[in-house]
Amino acid sequence: MSKEIQTEKEPAMSTEARRMRLFTRQPLSPLGKIAARGFLIATIACAAIAVMLTIFNGAPSRDIVTVSALLLITTILVTTRIRWMQVIATLVGVYILYMLFTEPFVIESLANPKGPNGGFGHFAGDVLIIAIAILAFVANIGTVLQNYHRISYQKPRQLAPAFSIIGGMIIGALFIGALAPPPAPVATLQNPQIPAGPGVPTSVNMGMTGAPIAVTQLQAPATTAHVDHFTLTAQTAQLALDSNTTVPAWTFNGTAPGPTLHVRQGDEVVITLVNHLSFGVTIHWHGVRVPNAADGVAGVTQDAVKPGQSYVYRFIALDAGTYWYHSHQFSDEETTNGLYGMLIVDPATPTIHADVDASVALHTWNGPNNQTIYTMNTTAGTLNQIARPGQWVRLRIVNTAETPSGNPQLVTLVGAPFQVVSLDGHDLHGPQWLTDTPLPIGSAQRYDLYFQMPSHGSVTLVTADDNQSYVHAPAFVIGQGSVPTRLPAIAKWFDLTTYGTPTPDPVTPQSHFDATYNIVLGNQMGTSLGRTGMTYTMNGKVFPNTGMLMVKDGQLIKLHFDNQTNLYHPMHLHGHIFTVLDQNGKPLSGSPVHQDTILVPPHATYDVAFVANNPGIWMLHCHNFLHANWGMDMMLMYNISTPYTVGNASGNFPD
Ligand code: C2O
Numbered sequence: 001m002s003k004e005i006q007t008e009k010e011p012a013m014s015t016e017a018r019r020m021r022l023f024t025r026q027p028l029s030p031l032g033k034i035a036a037r038g039f040l041i042a043t044i045a046c047a048a049i050a051v052m053l054t055i056f057n058g059a060p061s062r063d064i065v066t067v068s069a070l071l072l073i074t075t076i077l078v079t080t081r082i083r084w085m086q087v088i089a090t091l092v093g094v095y096i097l098y099m100l101f102t103e104p105f106v107i108e109s110l111a112n113p114k115g116p117n118g119g120f121g122h123f124a125g126d127v128l129i130i131a132i133a134i135l136a137f138v139a140n141i142g143t144v145l146q147n148y149h150r151i152s153y154q155k156p157r158q159l160a161p162a163f164s165i166i167g168g169m170i171i172g173a174l175f176i177g178a179l180a181p182p183p184a185p186v187a188t189l190q191n192p193q194i195p196a197g198p199g200v201p202t203s204v205n206m207g208m209t210g211a212p213i214a215v216t217q218l219q220a221p222a223t224t225a226h227v228d229h230f231t232l233t234a235q236t237a238q239l240a241l242d243s244n245t246t247v248p249a250w251t252f253n254g255t256a257p258g259p260t261l262h263v264r265q266g267d268e269v270v271i272t273l274v275n276h277l278s279f280g281v282t283i284h285w286h287g288v289r290v291p292n293a294a295d296g297v298a299g300v301t302q303d304a305v306k307p308g309q310s311y312v313y314r315f316i317a318l319d320a321g322t323y324w325y326h327s328h329q330f331s332d333e334e335t336t337n338g339l340y341g342m343l344i345v346d347p348a349t350p351t352i353h354a355d356v357d358a359s360v361a362l363h364t365w366n367g368p369n370n371q372t373i374y375t376m377n378t379t380a381g382t383l384n385q386i387a388r389p390g391q392w393v394r395l396r397i398v399n400t401a402e403t404p405s406g407n408p409q410l411v412t413l414v415g416a417p418f419q420v421v422s423l424d425g426h427d428l429h430g431p432q433w434l435t436d437t438p439l440p441i442g443s444a445q446r447y448d449l450y451f452q453m454p455s456h457g458s459v460t461l462v463t464a465d466d467n468q469s470y471v472h473a474p475a476f477v478i479g480q481g482s483v484p485t486r487l488p489a490i491a492k493w494f495d496l497t498t499y500g501t502p503t504p505d506p507v508t509p510q511s512h513f514d515a516t517y518n519i520v521l522g523n524q525m526g527t528s529l530g531r532t533g534m535t536y537t538m539n540g541k542v543f544p545n546t547g548m549l550m551v552k553d554g555q556l557i558k559l560h561f562d563n564q565t566n567l568y569h570p571m572h573l574h575g576h577i578f579t580v581l582d583q584n585g586k587p588l589s590g591s592p593v594h595q596d597t598i599l600v601p602p603h604a605t606y607d608v609a610f611v612a613n614n615p616g617i618w619m620l621h622c623h624n625f626l627h628a629n630w631g632m633d634m635m636l637m638y639n640i641s642t643p644y645t646v647g648n649a650s651g652n653f654p655d
């Protein structure tokens, strides 16, 4: 019986085969229809992305254009209904899937859907397009198998298409598995270690014993001001600096810089720090005149916040400007590895008009091969900011790290003349227009630039690789365009002592000073916290033996920095804003300058002065983290006591 049917069927099949010419068309099976529609939908989706990229970024990526074109070709090949063309379609499909799966952008957004380059839209888009492409690909394999194995599709047999799909998936998975790059091993950071052994202080109290007021009492007054609440969670993250480089980091809320906190002058700012790391963390509000209890210095104004615990900072944003925040427990390791972010205080009454207000943090990372990777807001490549021709832009720049040499990071703006409108967040008077002027930014310093977008093209912020020459990456491109191929040579540096125009200031070199302190900055081989090596000294001593500068509320205090080393020292005073009086004895000839961090060049002196109007125990230290970690810190003291201690009894090490 069955033999009879076979003999009847065989000749019919071979006639059919003989009639099948090279360009014979076959009707599309249901699987073929799925394949054709799937490839078409994927084509449209990819083309739409290419169009959107063109609109928002000025150009689509080459890969998306290639994939769209290949998808279109595949769609056409499938719909020819010629079976060998469908075979070619399958092969092209393999290449498309390979491209989709190895595209760095896709990998990044799939791996980190909430990351800076991802976003849920990207994630969903990538997942959908890849899913549709796989479906179409597998259906196409099924069609090919049906065509060549004469799996009937006029009288549908359920198992054949199902087997085709499974077979196609296995083939696809094998191809992708073989072609896709292996996932990079996940590197981790070593936790900061509490120093131990001889020479490491056990318990040093930085306060005045028996003083009438303790740090803990120096809180922000109760106000009826508008309150801005933020939560910053210290947590680990893997940061993709470019398509090939991911570094392990400690971050606030998963990114570095952490969230940029925008508040208004006069607001009450309340920040809850939650520690999800496995070691202590604090937050210092760099440059902000906070009450002492909110200063975030481990062992001085609080204990480092333990793993799993939280801490609330509360202060009034007294001054408008560009500030930043970072951990002040093991500042060197913790800030360098990502525990920092920006804080922007908008003026209560606007001073200058900006259509676009952008901010960028310059940072350096230790790469997988121990190389130094320079980034702008965590990108080692090009950062983009939309701005239209004619718009006014305020660009806020902070240096949150340091170059390997310890020299200031040089940046400039190419494409438009610009003004430096403020330094460390404090406005300058009568700033002149500058063109391509190199701006030296010491660690922790801020520059606010102001410029108008040209009628066409873009404006780019570039940096110099440790002062040698400007480099093309990282770069910040504002407006439509890309980093110029030719960058200017490094010209004469910006000089804050001659920039801007004079205007009366309450503090001048002629003011009467209640006290003047000389601070000699030195370096020598020695020991610091039980280690032997190059130490950085203040008046010949290393922290915590550097002593303290005693001041009284209301006094006008002058600090004389005398740098006797071959290195730059960005000297930072907590809790106060100082007026810069002179450099090397030469008074400022331009605008008055108010800063919280003064970059003292090698073998130079600077005089600065401030009104002691914020009682507490305040650090005065070099903001080159390495120098601070090896001794260059001291305290400014108002006769205040503290219940906290520095040393391995408490585990508090502010630097
Ligand atoms: Cu930016 Cu003592 O710190």
Ligand code: CU
Binding pocket: 536, 568, 569, 570, 622, 623, 624, 627, 628, 632
């Ligand atoms: Cu220094």
